[in-house]
Amino acid sequence: MPETRQKAPIGRPRSFDTDEALEHAMRVFWGQGYEGASLTDLTHAMGITRTSMYAAFGNKEDLFRKALDRYTEGPASYGARALQEPTARQVAAAFLDGSVRATTRPGCPTGCLGVQGALATGDPGIDARDALVAWRNEHTSLLRDRFRQAVGEGDLPPDADPELLARYLTTVANGIAVQAAGGTARDDLQQVADMALRSWPPA
Structure with missing residues (x-):
């Protein structure tokens, strides 16, 4: 009987809500400012690792711009x-x-x-x-x-x-x-x- 191989999943699905994470990041920047908000503060509030943050939002500056857009729309x-x-x-x-x-x-x-x-x-x-x-x-x-x-x-x-x-x-x-x-x-x-x-x- 030929061996059947299971296909590996293409990319791992994100295990967090990006919209909710961005909301938390926005509030950190809002309360602490750009330089006052450390990556530790941001990832802790967002409930994700730095690796996940970079993958989903880019670097700190990219995240800040996305948070500013959210602030503008909210x-x-x-x-x-x-x-x-x-x-x-x-x-x-x-x-x-x-x-x-x-x-x-x-x-x-x-x-x-x-x-x-x-x-x-x-x-x-x-x-x-x-x-x-x-x-x-x-x-x-x-x-x-x-x-x-x-x-x-x-x-x-x-x-x-x-x-x-x-x-x-x-x-x-x-x-x-x-x-x-x-x-x-x-x-x-x-x-x-x-x-x-x-x-x-x-x-």
């Missing part, structure tokens, strides 16, 4: 939603309100991954820092384009400066994130957001 998704509001003032209000809520979410790290994730880094963290600079600039550009649209529609006065308004909003939101990371309460930060809107140009 906790920071208020930015994209705010752009859909019907008026420029409502866009601004939704953006700042979203910033307050996202940076003070119960059960999550305080502050903003996109703001504090790599503000101060040495040479190993330069790429992560540059990625976050680009991330923040992209949000400012999206707001600027939305406010240009508002000027064209007559929702903002003709002399309004869309670039300055966008930079103003992101600066206030970034400050809210820093204050939240320092322990400022949500209600106090909401008052800051409300005050910022008092100087919003009339239609």
Whole structure:
């Protein structure tokens, strides 16, 4: 009787949920920043070995970029939603309100991954820092384009400066994130957001 050989499986299936592991990695980066998050911290939180991490996500920088994408689509998704509001003032209000809520979410790290994730880094963290600079600039550009649209529609006065308004909003939101990371309460930060809107140009 001829010997039958069993085919070896092609590649071993992953024994962990990559989506859940990435969620845990995002929270580590969010709470500790790029350089503060060691590989031991990351793999422990993700519940996997370094070998599994490299195989599934690449190196630490690759993992950070994937975590930032997840953060953008999750906790920071208020930015994209705010752009859909019907008026420029409502866009601004939704953006700042979203910033307050996202940076003070119960059960999550305080502050903003996109703001504090790599503000101060040495040479190993330069790429992560540059990625976050680009991330923040992209949000400012999206707001600027939305406010240009508002000027064209007559929702903002003709002399309004869309670039300055966008930079103003992101600066206030970034400050809210820093204050939240320092322990400022949500209600106090909401008052800051409300005050910022008092100087919003009339239609």
